[in-house]
Amino acid sequence: MGERLYRCDGIILKRIDVGEADRIVTILTPQGKIIATARGVRKTQSKLSGHLELLSHCQLQLAVGKTRDVLTQSIAVERFAQLQQQLVRMAAGYYVAELTDTLLADEDAAAQVYELCLVALRTLCTSTSVEMALHWYTMQLCDAVGYRPQLVDCAVCGSTLDQHANLWSAVQGGMLCPNCARSDIQATRVSLAVFKVLRLVQRESLSYVIALEVPAEVHATVFVILRRWVMRHSERAIRSAQFLDDVRSQTF
Numbered sequence: 309m310g311e312r313l314y315r316c317d318g319i320i321l322k323r324i325d326v327g328e329a330d331r332i333v334t335i336l337t338p339q340g341k342i343i344a345t346a347r348g349v350r351k352t353q354s355k356l357s358g359h360l361e362l363l364s365h366c367q368l369q370l371a372v373g374k375t376r377d378v379l380t381q382s383i384a385v386e387r388f389a390q391l392q393q394q395l396v397r398m399a400a401g402y403y404v405a406e407l408t409d410t411l412l413a414d415e416d417a418a419a420q421v422y423e424l425c426l427v428a429l430r431t432l433c434t435s436t437s438v439e440m441a442l443h444w445y446t447m448q449l450c451d452a453v454g455y456r457p458q459l460v461d462c463a464v465c466g467s468t469l470d471q472h473a474n475l476w477s478a479v480q481g482g483m484l485c486p487n488c489a490r491s492d493i494q495a496t497r498v499s500l501a502v503f504k505v506l507r508l509v510q511r512e513s514l515s516y517v518i519a520l521e522v523p524a525e526v527h528a529t530v531f532v533i534l535r536r537w538v539m540r541h542s543e544r545a546i547r548s549a550q551f552l553d554d555v556r557s558q559t560f
């Protein structure tokens with residue numbers, strides 16, 4: 309009986325070594341996430357090796373398997389080589405991969421997340437603002453998978469937020485107006501600059517926000533807010549966030 313084969317485009321999000329030479333690979337495709345086996349891929353003569361690097365964008369062929377589909381061909385279309393050449397970009401790439409793998413559960417959002425992920429990886433390769441690219445991707449990913457924070461209207465009463473809004477409440481689901489401050493006594497006080505960056509990365513394109521000049525302390529606060537937001541919804545820590553912190557503390 310012949311194998312049933314199919315082709316798809318994908319981005320490699322995760323690779324786990326199994327057995328002597330195999331790997332289990334998590335792939336983001338426009339149709340959803342696929343967890344597939346790459347047999348013998350760690351042998352040097354394998355045709356697949358070199359075409360399944362983490363975060364590379366590939367054209368894939370798979371055979372339908374009983375428990376898991378099996379990768380039969382892979383051609384790297386984009387390798388995002390610059391991510392490997394600088395530690396901070398590499399850490400950012402890992403963060404994007406882990407965030408995507410952690411938050412994307414639903415096939416419905418896959419096509420949108422796939423496009424967002426490609427935009428983010430391309431920008432991470434060339435941009436000088438790794439932070440802004442990460443804020444933008446995190447926010448857009450959350451939006452796509454159904455975890456959009458309230459940044460236009462108060463998360464509690466729904467009144468339109470203005471420049472006096474200065475409280476972020478992950479518990480309530482976004483920013484609070486001054487009247488609703490008591491709804492979360494642990495809400496985080498944020499500057500207008502932080503509030504503006506959060507709104508911009510939710511509303512604007514990456515090419516727009518990447519050009520903005522933002523002080524380092526604003527970036528740091530936005531990063532913490534978004535990371536906690538993600539953890540709240542994924543209910544687990546993003547391990548690569550620590551690596552990113554370590555790298556950034558040495559770089560900046």
Ligand SMILES: [Zn+2]
Pocket residue numbers: 462463464465466467484485486487488
């Ligand atoms: Zn309110």
